[in-house]
Amino acid sequence: MLRVLGMKYPVHERFYTWQGEGVHLGRAAYFVRLYGCPQACPWCDSAGTWHPAYRPASVSLLDASEITRAVAEESPDGALVVVTGGEPILFDLRPLTDELHRLGRRIHIETSGIAPLRGDLDWVALSPKPAGQRPLPEVVARADEVKIIVHEPGDIAAGLGTLAGLREDATVWLHPEWSRARDGDRAVLDAITAAVKANPRLRAGYQMHKLYRADDLDAHSDKRLVPLGGNVALGY
Numbered sequence: 743m744l745r746v747l748g749m750k751y752p753v754h755e756r757f758y759t760w761q762g763e764g765v766h767l768g769r770a771a772y773f774v775r776l777y778g779c780p781q782a783c784p785w786c787d788s789a790g791t792w793h794p795a796y797r798p799a800s801v802s803l804l805d806a807s808e809i810t811r812a813v814a815e816e817s818p819d820g821a822l823v824v825v826t827g828g829e830p831i832l833f834d835l836r837p838l839t840d841e842l843h844r845l846g847r848r849i850h851i852e853t854s855g856i857a858p859l860r861g862d863l864d865w866v867a868l869s870p871k872p873a874g875q876r877p878l879p880e881v882v883a884r885a886d887e888v889k890i891i892v893h894e895p896g897d898i899a900a901g902l903g904t905l906a907g908l909r910e911d912a913t914v915w916l917h918p919e920w921s922r923a924r925d926g927d928r929a930v931l932d933a934i935t936a937a938v939k940a941n942p943r944l945r946a947g948y949q950m951h952k953l954y955r956a957d958d959l960d961a962h963s964d965k966r967l968v969p970l971g972g973n974v975a976l977g978y
């Protein structure tokens with residue numbers, strides 16, 4: 743118990759913006775991006791999780807009170823708090839969700855679902871990574887929405903294959919991976935369109951914050967353009 747109360751979270755970056763994706767698209771949101779993820783998706787926009795050149799020199803270790811104070815000082819009442827990653831589900835989020843609830847905030851998580859969820863979350867956005875570790879059934883059952891990132895057309899079936907036990911009312915998004923969306927990759931976009939037309943349960947998604955370039959205003963820890971797909975010359 744004492745250990746949990748003294749829990750420190752590795753905060754990679756934090757910034758106040760709006761939710762750029764999913765059911766809560768467009769809502770004011772304070773993002774807390776925790777650090778560390780074993781999944782190593784080569785297109786991850788949190789490149790420090792997998793890319794040697796983008797590993798931050800240091801990451802702030804903050805406890806629940808420090809994070810909550812930053813949320814209170816840097817965003818107004820009514821803004822959501824989105825805990826993202828990295829992989830936030832690796833941490834015991836109970837002290838953090840308790841403090842943020844005392845502040846009156848609603849708390850959302852973005853996760854690949856690879857560990858039991860610890861914390862009182864108001865919204866769970868599950869983004870399964872079938873090429874890596876698959877989401878636990880208990881997290882699938884808890885998910886309020888799912889975002890399947892489509893880098894190749896085959897990612898649609900692979901993502902859907904991880905969702906046994908998903909609630910009937912959970913929203914399932916197919917999101918073109920950002921470089922595919924940005925480059926107008928017809929194979930990926932057409933595969934999403936065909937999948938939605940074949941299965942009305944699915945929805946076609948997009949990362950609206952990137953179109954707005956809202957990211958440019960964020961206090962990201964690393965402003966460099968994130969490389970995609972690795973760098974063969976450097977051996978990763």
Ligand SMILES: Nc1nc2[nH]cc(C(=O)O)c2c(=O)[nH]1
Pocket residue numbers: 759760761762763773787826827852951956
């Ligand atoms: N504006 C904005 N919306 C987002 N929704 C999910 C994000 C994420 O990186 O998890 C994200 C993000 O990084 N920025």
Ligand code: SF4
Pocket residue numbers: 779780781782783785786787788791792827828829854871
């Ligand atoms: S699971 Fe998410 S945070 Fe982890 S490497 Fe993949 S995209 Fe990045």
Ligand SMILES: [Mg+2]
Pocket residue numbers: 787
């Ligand atoms: Mg992002």
